[in-house]
Amino acid sequence: MTLLATLRDWLKASHIDAVLIASRQNKQPHLGFSSGSGYVLITRQQAHILVDFRYLAQVNAPGYHLHLLDSQHTLAAIVNQCLADEGLTTLGFEGEHVSWQTGSQWRENFNATLVSVSLDALRQVKTAPELALIREACRIADTTAEHIRQFIEAGMREREVAAELEWFMRQQGAEKPSFDTIVASGARGALPHGKASEKVIVAGEFVTLDFGAQYQGYCSDLTRTFLVAGRDTTPEKHPLYEIYQIVLRAQRAAIQAIRPGVACQQVDATARQIITDAGYGDYFGHNTGHAVGIDVHENPRFSPTDTTLLQPGMVLTVEPGIYLPDRGGVRIEDMVLVTAGGAEVLYQQPTDLQLTGESNGR
Ligand SMILES: [Mn+2]
Structure with a gap:
């Protein structure tokens, strides 16, 4: 219509x-x-x-x-x-x-x-022309995620990483970032909205990047947490490695729960249950996700209280996280399109733990 x-x-x-x-x-x-x-x-x-x-x-x-x-x-x-x-x-x-x-x-x-x-x-339900623009905004963020993963090196400041990220998005066709770029490394990872600061990124830290592109008036939103390459960066030895795996399990389970007719609060509950069962419920203090479109934050929300039933054509984020004060944090965010049969993830960038730098360390 x-x-x-x-x-x-x-x-x-x-x-x-x-x-x-x-x-x-x-x-x-x-x-x-x-x-x-x-x-x-x-x-x-x-x-x-x-x-x-x-x-x-x-x-x-x-x-x-x-x-x-x-x-x-x-x-x-x-x-x-x-x-x-x-x-x-x-x-x-x-x-x-x-x-x-x-x-x-x-x-x-x-x-x-x-x-x-x-x-x-x-x-809430996007039209076909809107979806085409959202897909392009997502393509830009997706390409940028891989570029910035390879770009980050120990010794860089968070602000430098944000500058490179935003420059690259514009080169890809973005009008502007869809919100202030978040680069939160080490202990700053415990700040869910830790905007890029003067902090120097150190080898062996986790660095959380949360950013998006605005393309012809439509937004994307993507978060990845990478392990900064350097000495002693065996992923399994990182003190937050288990936290990463819990968030990843919650994120994947929430995506699996998405299909038309499911209440938004059910998707939130799916992610929250996994994090709570693992003992970190108190450290996941925000919603599991939100709709995205012209605004980067729209309704409905994957929140404990949103009873909206999912419909094909809705576009939402799935972004659980765990934040440990003074230690750091992990958030993983995809954007998904609700389809007749479930959910289509709009990014290619892997969600399993990756190292920064030329190779992905695998
Ligand atoms: Mn988001």
Whole structure:
């Protein structure tokens, strides 16, 4: 189903005449680019795009009426005219994305009853064109994971590794990283969101890299924990080797649990049970995963409480971890596409423990 058809069905089901879309993420599929400014107004009969001078020439959206916003043509004036043309009285707006101040102004200036709605759920099942972009964002992250595994050497600073990683992603076609790159080595591995620091990476440490590429507005998200090559780096002798194996077992079991109709919380429980049974439940303090798309973190979540049933076309991460304060940590993250029969992992990069450097040490 097309984007507009989906929205019109949703309008009807929600008993709303029109919806004013203001959030960057929910405008993007209509505009064809990402912008914090401008609006999309979908009514029963028509679709409108309202932008100021800066974006006017950039919009290429057949089937939409294009309106210029300026001091003569205010948002309220245009919206009120569009509503009046069709005799509409209820207007949905994105209460979770619009500030209280803006909402108050709208309530004063729009000739309609405002209803707070959430459009985010409409983005949970990805369309075929969206999946093509997500696959490319994943390909970039996947290629980058292997490049950076070979690049890392003892003696480098985490920040240098992040710089090389982000440079390489851009060379591969990424617009930008989908979030601040995490490079957490040694004891810093105990920080689930340890952004790259000035710390020097030491041989024999684990280094956790968590990063993603944004490609044509769509995100990827990938985590690998590598063993830094050097002296005395027999994987089995590493103090966190057992931790790595537990996380890997949890990650693989969670992926195995994914198929249409399964509740998200069940996938979380699968990973969490393995880590808890191994005695590390208290050291896995975050969700098992989250949906990914235009935003790097979307709903649903593989959390203990999310009862959403998986559907084909959803794209989520599976990323359990164990974090031991002052000692280090392990996280392994893949992105998966929910398919009719289960889950397709969107990365090729192996998840078993690998050494950094030219050879993978096997
Ligand atoms: Mn993630």
